Amino acid sequence: MRMLIILLRKEFQQIFRDKSILPLIIVLPIVQLLIMPLAADYDIRNISLGVIDHDRSPISQELLSVIGSSGYFIIRSEHTSYQEALGEIENEKTDIILEIPASFERNIARLGGDEVLISANAINAAKAGIGASYLSTIITGFNSNIKVNRLRAYGLEPVPRIDITSSSWFNPYMNYHYYMVPGILVMLVTIVSGFMATLNIVREKEIGTIEQINVSPIRKHQFLMGKLVPFWIIGIIVFTIGLGIAWLVYGIVPKGSIGLLYLFLAIYLVAVLGFGLLVSTFTENQQQSMFVAFFFIMIFILMSGLFTSVDSMPPWAQWITRFNPVTYFVEVIRMVMLKGSGFADIRQHLLTIIGFAIFFNGWAVWVYRKTS
Known part of the structure; x- marks a missing residue:
């Protein structure tokens, strides 16, 4: 010792x-x-979003407003064509492209729905996957609100739905x-x-x-x-x-x-x-x-x-x-x-x-x- x-x-x-x-x-x-x-930081925020809004209707503008206020996306630019928006991805200025088709509002009113295009820069696969998932979730929620408001406008009650209550243990x-x-x-x-x-x-x-x-x-x-x-x-x-x-x-x-x-x-x-x-x-x-x-x-x-x-x-x-x-x-x-x-x-x-x-x-x- x-x-x-x-x-x-x-x-x-x-x-x-x-x-x-x-x-x-x-x-x-x-x-x-x-x-x-x-x-x-595992949180994916400040995702650069390029928008191609062929419709430029009140409902498409409302959708973009919801996306911009989510806290996850920054709408960097609006484009007139997909090729122009793709050039922004190639130059690393945009992470995701959202293309809204023409007659978007009309198809929702007449046909009950339409589809949008999401294109992600998958060089950073994690950011692309999570960002596209965030955007899809926001659009899905926006779509549900449209259906509810539309039914109520005709004096009908919305179809029953399942609400999810989640809890996160330990954190x-x-x-x-x-x-x-x-x-x-x-x-x-x-x-x-x-x-x-x-x-x-x-x-x-x-x-x-x-x-x-x-x-x-x-x-x-x-x-x-x-x-x-x-x-x-x-x-x-x-x-x-x-x-x-x-x-x-x-x-x-x-x-x-x-x-x-x-x-x-x-x-x-x-x-x-x-x-x-x-x-x-x-x-x-x-x-x-x-x-x-x-x-x-x-x-x-x-x-x-x-x-x-x-x-x-x-x-x-x-x-x-x-x-x-x-x-x-x-x-x-x-x-x-x-x-x-x-x-x-x-x-x-x-x-x-x-x-x-x-x-x-x-x-x-x-x-x-x-x-x-």
Whole structure:
């Protein structure tokens, strides 16, 4: 224990000796957590709409007014031909084209209906699909109101219809911040802890002090623990600051136990730091370690379910996510913070992360013994 305390004192002195590194470790994640959730917006708004209104009747103008006041569309331009409107899509000035046929109002009055054309720029498939769906929903609602008003104008009661009442559990206002902020917090903790642990042993190799440590009576597990504990503490500090920002800035208050979150975090950090130490034992300089760590951490984050649902991934990708420790923490932090899940709900996730921690750290100790 005395040897471990001496090593920890050395590591903390080394960290605090660099006056710039500690502020960067703390400040940069704070700035990222303030900015990234504002940019990672799943709501599709400000969709540029090009209109071709061949009818120019009161009812077509009323339809355009309803679309413009929805808050999702901005009517950028009105065109006289489809080819002219298509040129706007080709020049990336318009996302969707709405073409209203001639005699639109007359056909609705005489025949009871007509059809409009929606053409979307599908280069951005998500924006095109969601935007076209929004527009179709608005037009469908407008069509229903026309039918009701028409029947009432003739003194008839509307045909009975089914009204839908919906409720959104765990995020009643469908606020995307509630979904993104916990996941981004996991990402920042992973990046800070993983990269700092990766560079630690490599720096000892580059400055030559690793040879002095190797000939000292320090045991291998003591040496690796001395490297792991300081960044384990820093990871907890970064997470704590992130929780404070989530509460003060985004109004996200954990519904579940904060102690349970910290229990999972403590074990998760051991796993991530063990991975960083493992990478550092295989690499000879900081450039190599940065590239290797960046390769794996980016895969961990992009395939964690942070930005896209794991269930929507192809089967082979879902299989890979089972071996991704970030996936489990992203799921757990959302379960605890948004749903109020308890220990029984995350027990399997906790056991899996314990397995990752044992695997990565055990491998790091074994490899370091062989190469030292």
